Structure formats: structure tokens, C-alpha cells
């Protein structure tokens with residue numbers, strides 16, 4: 096599952112858990128972006144903080160891991176590179192890339208979009224506030240999964256933290272504490 100995870104929240108974790116159960120996945124690899132290509136206009140928290148919060152959030156689940164491939168790669172983050180790197184590390188694995196409804200909607204504008212579908216299957220999960228459409232995408236490589244609706248976004252968590260509002264129960268407890276300890280999101284939205 097790729098994401099900017101700024102910060103990781105329970106919407107991400109439920110999506111990963113649901114897809115893992117439905118598709119009987121051995122492992123869900125969370126891949127925080129290095130420099131997200133579609134978020135160049137906005138301030139994004141340094142990758143190391145986002146990576147560490149993702150490690151904290153996933154630590155208790157034996158099937159969840161976190162990869163540094165995008166964080167450690169120079170330049171903008173493209174999923175075609177993510178999948179290439181993951182495949183090189185796990186040559187025998189069948190890859191599924193998990194996305195929410197908003198992300199899958201844009202996938203045809205991603206770099207090397209056609210090639211992506213040859214490298215992995217895609218699982219598009221429902222997300223409150225976003226219509227889930229996979230029209231025009233290859234039906235044999237793109238799956239749709241309805242998951243419990245959690246109307247949580249990283250944007251909302253950042254805005255709450257900045258406003259001094261609680262973020263308990265929107266993100267894992269360790270992430271609440273990490274945000275407070277490092278005084279994240281105090282000066283941005």
C-alpha cells in the first residue's frame with residue numbers, strides 16, 4: 096500500500112487489513128512516498144518522520160511491514176519504480192497495490208500507467224466522500240472492495256493537530272504521541 100502517510104491513520108490500517116483478509120495476503124507492505132508527485136504544491140512532512148510513524152502504527156501486526164524503497168530513492172516518487180523495487184526484493188511474490196477511491200480515480204494519469212497493470216493487480220477500496228469508479232481500467236487486474244467507512248484523512252488530522260484539537264482514535268496511540276513529541280503539524284495544514 097503506497098501513501099504519503101502524513102500521518103498514517105486508521106483509514107489506511109483498516110484498508111490494509113480488509114484487503115489482506117479478502118485476498119489472503121501473506122504481507123502488506125506500507126510504502127511511504129519520498130517526494131509525492133501529486134503533492135508538489137503542498138508542504139509535506141520530511142520522509143523520515145512519515146516513515147517512523149508508519150513503523151509505529153504497523154508494529155503490532157505481524158503481517159504488516161514498512162518499506163523504505165520510496166523514501167530512499169532520489170527524485171519524485173512513481174509507483175512504477177515502487178513496484179519494480181518491491182518485485183526485485185520479492186521475485187516470487189504476486190503483488191497487489193492497494194489504493195483508495197480517490198487514488199484509483201487518477202491512476203491513468205500516473206507515470207507508465209499501462210505498464211503498472213502488468214506489474215501488479217490493483218485493489219481499489221471504498222472511501223467516504225469519494226465515488227469509486229474503475230471504468231476504463233482492466234477488469235482482470237483491478238479489483239474493488241467495500242470496506243468499513245472511516246471518514247478520516249491525513250489532511251483532517253493535520254488540521255486538528257494544528258488547531259490543538261484531539262487526534263486520539265483517528266491515528267494509533269503511538270502516532271498521537273509521536274506527533275506531540277516532535278511538534279508536527281504546528282505550522283501547516
Ligand SMILES: Nc1ncnc2c1ncn2[C@@H]1O[C@H](COP(=O)(O)OP(=O)(O)OP(=O)(O)O)[C@@H](O)[C@H]1O
Pocket residue numbers: 097098099100101105106107110193194195196197198199220221222223245246247248249250251
Ligand atoms: N479513510 C480512508 N479510507 C480508505 N482509503 C483511504 C483512506 N484514507 C486514505 N486512503 C487511501 O490510502 C492511500 C494513501 O493515502 P494518503 O497517504 O494520501 O492519505 P490521505 O488521508 O488521502 O492524505 P491527505 O489528506 O494528506 O491527501 C490512498 O490510496 C488513499 O486513497
Ligand SMILES: O=C(O)c1ccc[n+]([C@@H]2O[C@H](COP(=O)([O-])O)[C@@H](O)[C@H]2O)c1
Pocket residue numbers: 096097098099100126128131132133134172173174175198204205206
Ligand atoms: O506513479 C505515479 O505517477 C503516481 C502519481 C500519484 C500517486 N502515486 C502513488 O499513489 C499513492 C498515494 O499517493 P498520495 O499522493 O495520495 O499519498 C502513493 O503510493 C503514490 O506514490 C503514484
